[in-house]
Amino acid sequence: MATNLDFKGLACPMPIMKTAMAFKKAASGDVFEIVSDDPGFEPDITAWCSETGNPLNGITKDGNLIIATITKK
């Protein structure tokens, strides 16, 4: 089961800050589904994943929502 993190309405840099906070407390293998309506979220979360080494399983879009699925390494 993926943990859902709803970051709708938050502007840069808050979505990645809150992601980092959630990942700090998580255990290896935990899966997160992160929802944001910040247009910059897609490049930001992609960069965050590649820099921190947490695998980005996929990004989907639903209207103005961007949903990223990430596993904690």
Added chain:
Amino acid sequence: MSTDTEVSSQAQALEERIAKLEEKNGNLTMALLSGDFDKAMGAFIIANGALAMGKEVSIFVTFWGLDVIKKPSFSTAGRGFLEKMVLWMRPKGPGKLPTSKMNFAGIGPKLFNFMMKQKNVEGLGSLITMSQEFGVKIIACQMSMDLMGIKKEDLIDGVEVGGVAAFLSESYKSNTTLFI
């Protein structure tokens, strides 16, 4: 004349040195000289981004930048006339900073803060607090503090005091250094 073993050990030593040079830690050092609201926002957004990516971040705060990390109010007792005058004329803390453009005698920052709230952009004070929770190292410039009569107690908690060598030492350990 080098023997084969000498050549291969030299090659190995060189390879190790190259590996060390190519090693990137992604750590970030900043020199924050500006006391402008917009520039301080930029500095602390970049700092928080790097911290979220798990990097070490140091910010050397000097000259007008000290306005950004001042407590909202403090007593100027025991300071000289000129020091008192400078402290009285300079803004204290993130809530009082001017913007570098469209300041309009202090109306600009109020307008920007209102627009930031409307668009749910995090305020400067909370960005500073968050960076501290993430372990940012803030080094206040000793010389600027002495010059303007600023004491360590006038600055927010958790700030270290240092000089140019402290800044450079942080910078040499980082891959990126920004001057703001």
